[in-house]
Amino acid sequence: xxxxxxxxxxxxxxxxxxxxxxxxxxxxxxxxxxxxxxxxxxxxxxxxxxxxxxxxxxxxxxxxxxxxxxxxxxxxxxxxxxxxxxxxxxxxxxxxxxxxxxxxxxxxxxxxxxxxxxxxxxxxxxxxxxxxxxxxxxxxxxxxxxxxxxxxxxxxxxxxxxxxxxxxxxxxxxxxxxxxxxxxxxxxxxxxxxxxxxxxxxxxxxxxxxxxxxxxxxxxxxxxxxxxxxxxxxxxxxxxxxxxxxxxxxxxxxxxxxxxxxxxxxxxxxxxxxxxxxxxxxxxxxxxxxxxxxxxxxxxxxxxxxxxxxxxxxxxxxxxxxxxxxxxxxxxxxxxxxxxxxxxxxxxxxxxxxxxxxxxxxxxxxxxxxxxxxxxxxxxxxxxxx
Numbered sequence: 001x002x003x004x005x006x007x008x009x010x011x012x013x014x015x016x017x018x019x020x021x022x023x024x025x026x027x028x029x030x031x032x033x034x035x036x037x038x039x040x041x042x043x044x045x046x047x048x049x050x051x052x053x054x055x056x057x058x059x060x061x062x063x064x065x066x067x068x069x070x071x072x073x074x075x076x077x078x079x080x081x082x083x084x085x086x087x088x089x090x091x092x093x094x095x096x097x098x099x100x101x102x103x104x105x106x107x108x109x110x111x112x113x114x115x116x117x118x119x120x121x122x123x124x125x126x127x128x129x130x131x132x133x134x135x136x137x138x139x140x141x142x143x144x145x146x147x148x149x150x151x152x153x154x155x156x157x158x159x160x161x162x163x164x165x166x167x168x169x170x171x172x173x174x175x176x177x178x179x180x181x182x183x184x185x186x187x188x189x190x191x192x193x194x195x196x197x198x199x200x201x202x203x204x205x206x207x208x209x210x211x212x213x214x215x216x217x218x219x220x221x222x223x224x225x226x227x228x229x230x231x232x233x234x235x236x237x238x239x240x241x242x243x244x245x246x247x248x249x250x251x252x253x254x255x256x257x258x259x260x261x262x263x264x265x266x267x268x269x270x271x272x273x274x275x276x277x278x279x280x281x282x283x284x285x286x287x288x289x290x291x292x293x294x295x296x297x298x299x300x301x302x303x304x305x306x307x308x309x310x311x312x313x314x315x316x317x318x319x320x321x322x323x324x325x326x327x328x329x330x331x332x333x334x335x336x337x338x339x340x341x342x343x344x345x346x347x348x349x350x351x352x353x354x355x356x357x358x359x360x361x362x363x364x365x366x367x368x369x370x371x372x373x374x375x376x377x378x379x380x381x382x383x384x385x386x
Contacts, residue, residue: 001229001231001232001235002232005227005228005229005232005236006232006235006236006239007236008236009223009228009232009233009236009237010236010239010240012236013210013236013237013240014240014243016210052080052081052082052083053081053082053083053103053104053145053148053149054083054085054101054102054103055076055082055083055084055085055102055103055104055105055106055149056085056086056087056093056096056097056102056104056105056106057073057084057085057086057087057093057105057106057108058087058088058089058090058093058105058106058107058108059073059086059108060107060108060109060110061108061109061110061111061112061113062110062111062113062114067113068112068113068115068116068117068160069108069112069113071116071160072108072112072156072157072160075156075159075160076152076153076156079152079156081148081152082149082152085102087105090105090107093105093107093137094137095355097137097139097349098345098349098350098351098352098355099345099349099351099355099356099357099358100139100141100142100341100344100345100349100351100357101357102139103138103139103142103145103149104136104137104138104139104145104149105136105137106134106135106136106137106153107134107135107136107137108134109132109133109134109135111130111132112132112134112172114130114132115129115130115131115132115171115172116160116161116171117130118130118171119161119171123161123162126169126171129171130171131171131172131173132171132172132173133172133173133174133175134153134157134172134173134174134175135175136149136150136153136174136175136176137176138150138176139349140189140348140349140350141190141193141344141345141348141349142190150174150176153174154174157170157172157174158170188256188259188260188261189261189263189348190318190348191318192256192261192263192347193318193340193343193344193346193347193348194317194318194340194343194344195252195256195317195318196249196252196253196273196277196339196343197277197280197312197316197317197336197339197340197343198313198317198318199248199249199251199252200245200248200249200277200280200281200284201284201309201312201313201317201336202309203241203244203245203281203284203285203288204284204287204288204291204305204308204309205288205301205302205305205306205309206241206244206288207237207241207284207285207287207288207289207291207292208287208288208289208291208292208295208301208302208304208305209298209301209302209305210288211288211289211292211301211380212292212295212297212298212300212301213298215292216297216298230381234377237285238282238285238373241281241284241285242278242281242282242285244281245277245278245280245281245284246274246277246278249273249274249277249278250274253270263346263347263348264350265346265347265350268353269346269347269353272346272353272358273343273346273347276339276342276343276361276362276365277339279362279365279366279369280335280336280339280365280369281369282369282370282372282373283335283365283368283369283372283373285373285376286369286372286373286374286375286376286377287305287308287309287372287376288305288376289373289376289377289379289380290308290372290375290376290379290380291304291305291307291308292380293376293379293380293382311334312334312335312336313336314327315327315328315330315331315333315334315336315337316331316334316335316336316337316338316339316340317336317340318340335364335365335368335369335372338360338361338364338365338368339361339365341357341361342357342358342361342362342365345357345358345361346358
């Protein structure tokens with residue numbers, strides 16, 4: 001394998017890309033228009049659907065004749081919306097929250113039962129109540145969770161006192177500790193991690209069209225009769241499209257930053273995000289090769305590419321968070337899901353680069369993308385004898 005040939009083929013591919021207006025639009029203008037349109041459209045909180053949430057519970061209630069914490073947990077379980085996970089300490093619960101294992105952590109204070117008992121003793125005299133504060137930490141990576149969970153908790157607290165929903169006072173107060181910030185979280189913050197994945201997916205269509213056009217205009221025949229080896233040719237293509245993916249990721253970041261996305265992370269987190277997107281681009285090149293192996297023309301390649309493009313768009317990006325639970329499970333079978341999950345944990349939940357969730361996402365993306373690329377290369381070489 002000669003680097004000179006790889007370099008020449010890479011330059012050829014880049015020049016061909018630059019000279020094609022439609023492709024230039026997909027590479028440079030599409031990410032800008034896409035981010036601007038979605039960023040402007042999702043400036044507020046949208047509607048949500050009823051789903052099941054995983055809630056971590058740290059029960060510090062010391063209890064007495066009235067075991068209020070158990071009454072509360074029973075009331076929450078009976079909603080059929082919350083699945084409760086009991087933790088022995090807050091640190092363990094917070095670690096799971098930062099990795100997206102649970103969507104919220106509720107800390108029940110030591111005086112919770114005492115508070116309910118004081119209320120039952122003098123329900124009409126707030127001065128005799130022992131007020132208790134329930135701390136609620138929410139998943140910053142889930143727009144739906146931050147809006148849906150607090151009202152459910154508050155409703156359950158109201159129910160165990162026997163008050164009506166319109167009662168002006170209660171011995172219990174919910175403090176959403178994770179949302180006490182100077183900066184208000186917008187919908188853009190929630191969808192920004194998925195935008196990096198979203199823009200890169202369109203490489204599938206570009207690769208399929210490029211390889212099909214090269215076959216139609218005779219470029220592939222000229223390459224086959226040259227000294228260029230199949231390894232050199234495919235390496236040049238992978239390098240070219242990884243460069244394009246890097247440009248797209250940079251454009252998406254610039255646009256989201258300009259629109260107000262400011263994740264509280266350091267340089268290593270950004271470097272990891274770009275590396276992850278580059279690895280993910282391998283799967284898109286692979287899907288593009290598989291499409292080019294089947295398609296007979298560039299037009300057909302465009303249509304067939306949507307067979308691989310649409311599932312990743314709807315199941316593996318920010319769109320999937322608002323879909324049904326069945327669709328979210330199906331999303332775990334596409335590589336884009338793990339890219340979005342890793343970036344969400346990194347940028348929004350504050351997970352460490354060495355956390356199990358991040359490492360698992362990286363491993364799944366790396367293995368699946370290399371496997372998809374290998375399948376694409378084998379199929380294209382088999383059918384067209386590259």
